Amino acid sequence: MTADRHGHLMSDTSAEALASYEQALDDLLFFRPRVAESAQAVLAAAPRSVMGQTLAAYLGVLGTEEKDAAAARDSFARFRSGLDTVGMTPRERMHLAAATAWLDGDMHGAGRILGDLTIAYPRDALALFAGHQHDFLTGDAARLRDRVGGALDAWDEDDPHHGPLLGMYAFGLEESGHYERAEEVGLAALARHPGDVWGIHSVVHTYEMRGRFTDGIRFLDARTDDWSRGSLLTVHNWWHYALYTLETGDTARVLEIYDAALHHDGSAGVAMELLDAAALLWRLYLAQDAQDAQDARSEQHAQHERHDQSARWARLADAWESRDDGPHYAFNDAHAVMAYVGSGRLAQAQRLVQDRERWVAAEPSGSNRTMTAEIGLPVCRALIAYGQHDYGAATDLLLPVRHSLHRFGGSHAQRDAIQRTLVEAAIRARRTELARTLLSERIQLRPVCPYNWSAKARLEERGGDPVRAAAARERATAQRQSG
Template sequence: MTLLDSRGMTVSTHSREALQQYEQAVELSAGYYVDPMATIRVALDADPDFAMGHCLRAALVVMSTDRSMVPMLGASVEAAEAIGRRANDRERMHAAAARKWLQGDFAASVRAYGDIVVEYPRDLLALQVAHVGDFLMGSSTMLRDRIAHVLPYWDNSVPGYGFVLGMHAFGLEECAAYSQAEDTGRRALAINPRDPWAVHAVAHVMEMTGRVREGIDWLTSREDHWAHDNGFAFHNWWHLALYYLDTGDVGRVFELFDRRIRPVASAVPMEMIDASALLWRLHLRDIDVGPRWLELAQSWEAFAEQAYYAFNDVHAVMAFVGAGRFDLAQRTIAALERKATGTDTNAMMSRDVGLPLAQALLAFGMDRYNDVINLLAPVRTIAHRFGGSHAQRDLVHLTLVEAALRSGNARLARALAAERTQLKPASPCNWQLTARALDLAGDSMGAVKAHEKAEIRRKVQLGLRQVA
């Protein structure tokens, strides 16, 4: 007897227990709840030849970007392939897509998961992996369009519809369709209030549009839904910390870092990325973070020469530079240089973005600010090629404007600050950068009058009052 999952997809198992555990693991994965890996192990114990069970385990490794889990990926792919014709066509497509990731062809792997979605638009697992893959590749339009492909096949009657809307909301936000993204994210949460990805999508809207006070209220008022037993909570806490950083509330930022973002030492790449990104933002403001850099650098040290995923490597370099471990930063850069000579997806990501960005971070740590400018100026327009979101990649621009300020390049600093205030005129941080650029310029910019400086300072104070 052929069994179907809850969305009508055929599966190769004849074990209802295995299917039940698989279904639970898919939902845990889609909602970033804990622990889908443990749940799928139960399914495979019930049926070791359950192809989709092995494919789900492979998918979890793909989305982790953790090289230490590659042996598990290899074992899962081989187990699925060994089942042969007893697996159905969809399951074999999953195994082939995961195999491409294992081989280092990340871009082809994401396309292959996308092909599954076209053929089987209600395959929630393939949809999530393709969506996360688009994020890892920095493919903003596909974050939006990949989900749009399947929307005609989903509605409230299909389990998991809220997750699909949450993914679409994030894709819309990354394409600057902010109003539509917020509406879609709220629709997703009306179906499933415990979807942290939908919460995250709306938080991104508020971050990108400078709605700091609303963003704080948005996350804190929904904390009971997204902050407990969820593997994605640290990232939403990170977003909350960004809001507080924009207001200048450094004490609250440190509290969130210590209690929520990095309460214990962790070697999970996604968690370390957020820790590095937040501490680097503080570093750019000349704020002493105490021993936090040293602990984080110790956790990143095992990754120094992996060159597995350039986005991770750059965040490792942030920690090494922050901790004064220039030796580890140089080892990571050497690994990126070796990787950049290759032909796989990460070679391109390392060559185009990861390597020059890592070199710029090290130059910043050595006070070579003109070198930072020269390295980052060509990268800033193509930084999406190594993945992440607009909010995460904002570190490139923040580092560049800070380098311009510290190098004494008043006109470049003023130009870069103007970019930021045009995009987010409600951000106190952006107006503070503008004020610093004008102070640096002094009387050298004749068009800048005293009253203009006074107006900028008024906007800084107004922004701070609005978020108080």
Template sequence: MIKDSHGQVCSGATADALAGYEDALAQFHCYRGNPVEAIETVIAGQPDFAMAHALRAHLYLSGTEAAGLATARESIALARRHGRTEREKLHVAAAEALADGRFDDAGERFDDILLDHPHDLLALQMGHLFDFYRGLSRNLRDRVLRVLPAWDAQRPGWHAVQGMLAFGLEESGDYARAEAAGRAACALEPRDAWAHHAVAHVMEMQGRTEDGVRWSRDRIPHWAEDNMMAVHNWWHLALFHLDRDEHDEVLALYDRHIRGGRSTVVLDMIDASAVLWRLYLRGLDAGMKRWSELAEAWSGLVQDGIYSFNDIHALISFIGAGRRDLMEQQMTTLRRAAADKRGDNAAMAAQIGLPLAQALVSFQGGHYADTVQRLRPLRYIAGRFGGSHAQRDLLDLTLIEAAKRDGDLGLVQALSAERLFLKPASPIAQRYRMVALSGRAAA
């Protein structure tokens, strides 16, 4: 009976296959290398290895892409065929739930695994990822806290636990402890891109742009090459420069790194849409060439409708590119998703995705009062939509700009007060405050 480094039984494994599996898993923890290729090599040599199939399924599901579902289901079937232990069967159940769009059920199955196997880092990481995709700030922290007593610095993978804890603490507003945990994880494993990004999130939320630029640039050798989170970490650097009004640098980062590789990975395209929309809100012309290229990259996914967070960022690219045809198709997809009775994305689409899409279309059409009316109630429930606080700030930025253009200076002043409390040095927050104060004084 073969057991992994944490004493967990692995049905169908051999010593060599297990070593390859743990290497692929280590790559996944850091988002480095090519864990899919690594685990497929393992499977080719040992096709009866249940957890190898489970890992492959989880990897294809982790990107929230419709294109990966068929492959994931193939791996789920093989993991079910070869799985013998209760832990392996629960991994199958969790993966099947994700493939069906039952994100909440999957989260519970990962919890079930961790209750008896707190060292199952694959269950912890997948649960953590889908807490993030569901916007569950509390559980991003608490899922890690529930297993933390079983861990210590001598166990392999401790850096990954600390990195996930750091992000959970940051999303819960515990910035000091989040930064400490993230820095500790990076000290243990400098290539841990998730831990690096957790510290960047702390600095973003606190408006520490100088620290953020230094943290990101000093660590480029660790996260920028051969890393699945490279684009996202370039995005974080772009946000620091954007908050300092360094727009030329933002566009340079966009051209060289965020869209330099013309990635068609959904998570990368989300970051690209988010950068261009923030520039668009400032009235800055990013150029039709950039918008059109991004819209074309998104166009093949316009009918997927499996995760509304993705759909909104696709819609943003279509708005920027002036692609009315694709905008209408994306709205149809969101309406279909909202009406669907299967899976958790239906509620996401109905409660947040579709109303937010309608608000963005109103903004593009110059209907700013309608935009404000639609966005104000959404900001309090936006967590149900998924993503991080930094990502969902796109909603608040759109709201304050719509309020300014509509002449609703009382709302502009109130929203700028929120931003300035958290980011007192933010130039854009200061400008919104001055616009509101000047306009109200003139009145």
């Protein structure tokens, strides 16, 4: 048997395949697009390599692409058919079980096996990466932090992959609310590898959650060459840049970023990028809805802005519809519904919900079934209700799930689009005390957030308190100007 550079034995893996495997791991940890090519090189050199096959299986599910997962499931099933496990190592058997569970729809079961793998083999970079992404996709902040944190003690600081592990750990720290520590660890990762786009992404999240959006823009501007092109995370990091810019109130620049980086004619149309596009446009949709109800701009100007947005929504809805996705990942479904509602295609949004309802009724088990039934469908129904201006229904649908949204995946920053929808629905439904409570929660947690203060200003104006409204609006303006 050959062994990887950490001493893990690998059955049916030639020296040539091992070299390709090590390259694929490096590409995976640094989010290089060529990782798929590197993974295929492993199998070309050693078709029966267990680790090569499991790597390919994980790549099939990590992108949340239904068609990729189906192809990986078929390929992995052929590999397992007649497979003699006698010559496999215990570590390989565990990877085989984890990949099989995930491909069969048991994401949470796969996550538990990957956790056991990391305890037994803490220097297994593939288990750590797959587990870390699993925890992100299932919204498990504690595991996102501790899975990597629990393994770091086994890694030498001069190991070339210690840096990306720090970047992963920083993201887990951030999602768990340890923002200062997360920034410290993320910057330590970048001191080792400036082009670690996941490490950059982790630090960016810490600025987002603390309202340091001007610092975030400076940070990204200073590292433009390290993150803005050529990685699997390029679009997502541009999304973060756009969120910062949105907080400054520069909507024109936000739309420039959207058109140039998030969604355009050359976009790949993959789910992870489309949901970023939908989440950004949805924030603008909520803001436009609020603005139309609030100020006295000319109707001609308002109509021009709505038309401009309608064209973007239509292109994005076309992209989602062309995918013809089945029930695969509830978090994606919610963003597809945002696109359909934003483009005025309520019938398409309702058809998606009806399809998922039938599937939930027929499907006996599985992680995505639970995600869809408990979180995905209430969120999708609420988005549709909001698009129909039935703000009371939207409020009633989101209120029971607002503290459990993490269970269908994503980050705090991503899920905030849904939390903002609840705030806006409560304000428009004239649920004044609820809206006041929601905004108090947000302001106490994130006192520097122009959106929070502008929403509070609108609430106070609706409640007939112009003095408190003016004070809140002044806070929002000052924060936009100062960052």
